[in-house]
Each structure stands twice: as C-alpha cells, then as structure tokens.
Amino acid sequence: MASPPLPSQIVELNCKVMEEKLKSLGSEVNRHEDNLRFLKSEINAIEEACVDLAIKLGNYHSSVAAVMNNDTSAQEAEERTVRSILDQDRTAAAIICQLKLRSELASKMPLMKDILGFVATLGKVNNDNLSRLLAEYLGMDNMLALVCKTYNGVKGLEKYDKDGIIDKSSGIHGLGRSVGKLLNGRFTVFCLENLRPFSGDVNIDDPQRKLILHRPRFPGGESPAGFLDFAVNMIHLDRAHLSCLTASGHGLRETLFYSLFSHLQVYKTRSDIQRALPLINDGAVSLDGGILKPNGSFCLGDSKNLEVKFPVSLEVSSSPENILEMEGQVKLKNWEKERLLEDMKREEDLLKEVKELYSKQKQELMDYLTRPELTQAPHDSSTIPSPATPGSNPFGAKPSHKRRY
Structure with a gap:
C-alpha cells in the first residue's frame, strides 16, 4: 500500500534544509x-x-x-678581445680600435668623442661558453659594430658627394688612411638615441640595473627545467658603461643589449630548450651549444669559434x-x-x-x-525548488574572490 503524500509545507522545509546544507558544502569547496x-x-x-x-x-x-685555476683576469680578457678586433684588418672596428689606442691622435678628432665603443667591448659575461654562444648568435658584424651616442656621430662616420658616392678622404675612411688602413666593405653602427628602449621597468635596487622580465612558466606555474636567465640580464656592465645614459635617461642594457637580445632565453642544455619550446618566442641558446633563432629555426652542426667574443669577467x-x-x-x-x-x-x-x-x-x-509519496502530491511540485539548474553554479554558491587562507 502506497504511503500518503506529505504536506507541501513539510516537503518545502525539508528541501530548504537540505539545499542550505548543499550550499554550505559548495562554499566550503570554493x-x-x-x-x-x-x-x-x-x-x-x-x-x-x-x-x-x-x-x-x-x-x-x-x-x-x-x-x-689561474684563468686570465678581467683586464687580460678585455685586452685579448681588443687584440682580436685589431686582427680584423680593413674593418671599421679595427680602425677605430687602433685610433683609441693612440690616445693623443684620437683626442684631436671630434668624431671619436661620440663613439662609445664596439658591441664586443661594452659588455662582459662570466662564462666562456656563454661568451662564445652569444658571439655566434649575434654574428661577427654585430660583434664588431660601432656604438655611437648620437645620430650626429653616425653622420660623421661617412661623407658623400653630390652623386651619393662615398668621400674616401673624410669620416672613418679618412681616419683609416691616417693609420695606414683602408676600409673595405660595409660595417654596422648602432645609435643609442635612435634605438627603441625596453618599455618595461628596470630594477633600480640592482647594482647592474637589470631589466624586470617575467620568467617563462608553464600553465601550471612551474618554470622550465634548465632555464638560467635572459641573455640581456647576463651581460655585465662596467661602472663607466652603467653611467652611460641617453638624453631620455636610458642605459646600455635597455637600449643596445635589449635591441640585440630582446627576450633571448639561456638554458643549460639543448634538451631543456626542446622541452621549453612552447614558452620561447624570441629565441634561446644553451651552454652546450644549442641555438634557436627567433624565427623558429635551429642552428645545427658544429658551433663556430668566432675570433671576437665578449670578454669573460672573473670578478667576484x-x-x-x-x-x-x-x-x-x-x-x-x-x-x-x-x-x-x-x-x-x-x-x-x-x-x-x-x-x-x-x-x-x-x-x-x-x-x-x-520519493513516491512526493511524486503523488497533487500540483505541489512547482513549489519545490530544483537542487541544480542548468548553467547555475554546481556548488550553489558564488566563488570567493578574496584570499581566505
């Protein structure tokens, strides 16, 4: 014999109690x-x-x-880099380098005052592998590139006649003749005030004024294995170069080196690069010789041992x-x-x-x-709320936006 239907008030009360408990548990879950x-x-x-x-x-x-291990000192490493530049005969870098060594001659030339140096001598690294890798990544043209403070310095490097032909008796060509060197081919020049600077913030509490860059992370929040740092922040700047600022107040790291390396990532091994591929947008290098270009191409085969590299700083x-x-x-x-x-x-x-x-x-x-005794109740089902409606919060509670821990 079927049970008689329960009064609707009892049904509503029981449903309300059970739904309140369900809502409380949903809040606990959240x-x-x-x-x-x-x-x-x-x-x-x-x-x-x-x-x-x-x-x-x-x-x-x-x-x-x-x-x-009695490795060379920072000064000796820098001198070695300068000698390697001088060996690049008939290049703009070798001519300027030779003139800088002749301080008496260089002081009489207004053109020399705007030339800050060369990419290869404006920064140091603390690892020989990293020095070789970054040099190979940039290529010889960039490593030997001249760095001028202003555009006036760039304009002073070359003069042209009315037909656009280079005047070989003026500018850097004239300087080459003064030291018995004839410039051959093209050369790269960076103008600091014309470079688009890093748009983020600089860590002013860091003695090296490193850029504040967000480390790569997988969706779960973990950092990729073997990630060391961004190349732009692994360049060590001497005190004199740290104080070199453009008219707008930007230093070498956020202008020259950010222009060269952008968000280039440095890893321990090639395998680390392969595992972190989804997180790499601007290229990567690894200390065991791996190079991934920003366009997504890999550099395979034996690595090149460029003659001109960044000096290795062994200063503690x-x-x-x-x-x-x-x-x-x-x-x-x-x-x-x-x-x-x-x-x-x-x-x-x-x-x-x-x-x-x-x-x-x-x-x-x-x-x-x-329950049967509820389903037999005449016309009362419309007053019984549903425990869960489509599209509603399955826990019956609004998610909390505050940290309660």
Missing part, C-alpha cells in the same frame, strides 16, 4: 580551492626567488673556480658574507616551501572530503525529491 590557488602562488614565488639566488651563487662559484661581484647570507636564504625558502607543500596536501585532502560530502548530499536531495 574556500578550499581558493586556499590551494593562494598556496600555489606562494610556492611559485619561492621557486622563482630560489632560481634567482641559484644563478647568483652559480656565478660566484664559477668565478672563484676560474680564479683558483659578491663578498663571502653576502654569499653566506644568500645560502641562508635558500635554506629558509626551501623550508618555507616544504611547509607550504604540507599545507597544500592538507587542503587537497579536505577538498576531496568536502567534495565527497557534497556529492552525497546532492544525491540525498535528489533521492528525496523522487
């Missing part, structure tokens, strides 16, 4: 998901800080190792006291990461538990609404 997102962002920030510290520590230890930029402090920061951040991972595990367990309760509560409500 809260735990918010907590997990917050914890993940905190872990990402710690991992990024650890990568920065690892790069600094690696640079320090590689510099110390080079000094211990951080004191041992700072190194001990950084090593302590790494330990502290790793400890913080472990605590956050434990918190994430607890939140994941709680989220799983609440989701199971939510599913169980939703099923109970559905079972209640389909």
